């Protein structure tokens with residue numbers, strides 16, 4: 001079998017635009033889901049009692065529904081219900097955020113709950129308020145403890161952006177499918193796509209691991 | 222017990238009463254952890270709480286600064302009943318230092334920042350003033366050179382001394398110690414007890430839960446023996462350790478191998 005990788009070099013800008021969209025979607029949905037997840041967790045941990053069942057329902061349903069279904073629903077059903085038009089990219093960003101924020105919220109909650117109660121007790125004994133304790137004592141330690149899980153979530157985020165290809169977001173997977181179909185060279189094109197995903201993810205997971213090893217002691221009480 | 226019987230041999234009993242416990246009852250569900258505690262702590266006194274595991278010593282300390290609420294009786298601090306309101310309770314806590322068996326230093330802060338945290342966040346001192354105070358307190362416990370270290374780079378004994386400095390930085394009127402040396406290696410227990418002895422000599426009022434009978438005997442002014450949520454005997458160390466009046470106290474001490 002002969003391989004001809006000129007199909008890649010000949011269409012570098014076409015594939016490159018796909019890589020750029022993948023990166024943009026990853027960074028944006030990674031950021032928004034982190035922020036949203038943070039607030040969801042705060043609501044679940046410290047929010048009013050009546051809000052908690054709603055938050056739990058949201059988290060449980062996002063863990064039960066495939067991200068593909070959420071994306072397709074956001075793109076095809078949500079615009080009709082809400083009476084708005086939405087670009088595929090926007091739909092992907094919203095769908096991914098809604099899905100991933102549930103996981104981010106669980107990471108934040110587990111991180112906060114893993115800080116031993118003795119830490120809060122020591123801070124209370126100093127005369128600190130509940131809000132001061134969360135902000136100055138519990139959260140900083142919890143954030144350190146969350147790092148490995150956030151690293152995994154970030155890599156899941158990058159991988160999940162490939163699913164946006166089904167709603168015609170012109171990211172790396174979509175561009176690869178188009179090129180593979182036109183050139184009849186799926187082996188070269190999809191191998192290239194795999195390599196690019198690996199090269200994007202590997203430094204992220206490794207970087208987070210290395211950083212965590214350096215700061216882990218700051219969260220160890 | 223009548224008043225004179227409970228107070229005989231109490232040299233500092235003439236001073237102001239810092240903490241007064243009267244009929245203190247604490248329940249966890251159906252379980253009664255404290256069943257009517259009567260105890261006075263006078264200014265400048267070292268009161269040691271001893272007794273078997275689960276007898277309620279830690280519980281009484283936690284009730285003292287309102288970390289736990291009580292179901293019956295009163296606790297007065299400097300002549301005023303402990304407030305129930307969270308904000309007022311916080312003001313009271315700033316005047317009581319607490320030291321825990323497991324140190325509970327904040328791992329994300331250096332030794333200096335641990336000690337400066339209270340003055341900075343609670344007393345709202347400027348960073349420079351808070352750090353100055355923190356440095357002075359670290360020097361007091363003999364750890365001036367460890368100021369930039371994180372807790373993970375300190376030995377257990379050093380961590381506990383930083384924890385003492387953290388409590389002292391609030392300039393409290395009383396210090397509550399909950400088994401401050403129980404989690405330490407034998408060779409570092411001494412350095413923590415020395416700091417506590419020094420504090421006592423300076424006239425700090427202290428309530429100390431401890432299993433260090435030698436410390437209680439030598440440094441304590443008043444000893445309260447706990448059993449099953451009650452004080453079964455209280456008195457000066459000479460009485461408790463040399464001539465205990467109750468079977469319970471004798472049992473407890475002989476169980477520890479105390480021979481006097």
Ligand SMILES: Nc1ncnc2c1ncn2[C@@H]1O[C@H](COP(=O)(O)OP(=O)(O)OP(=O)(O)O)[C@@H](O)[C@H]1O
Nearest residue numbers: 249252254272273274275276277278279280281447
């Ligand atoms: N939060 C809690 N919920 C239920 N029971 C509790 C709680 N805290 C303490 N207890 C119970 O109250 C009793 C007194 O506990 P406490 O910790 O005060 O004992 P202690 O005298 O300090 O013992 P030790 O020497 O082991 O520290 C124990 O039986 C304990 O199981």
Ligand SMILES: [Mg+2]
Nearest residue numbers: 278279280400
């Ligand atoms: Mg205890």
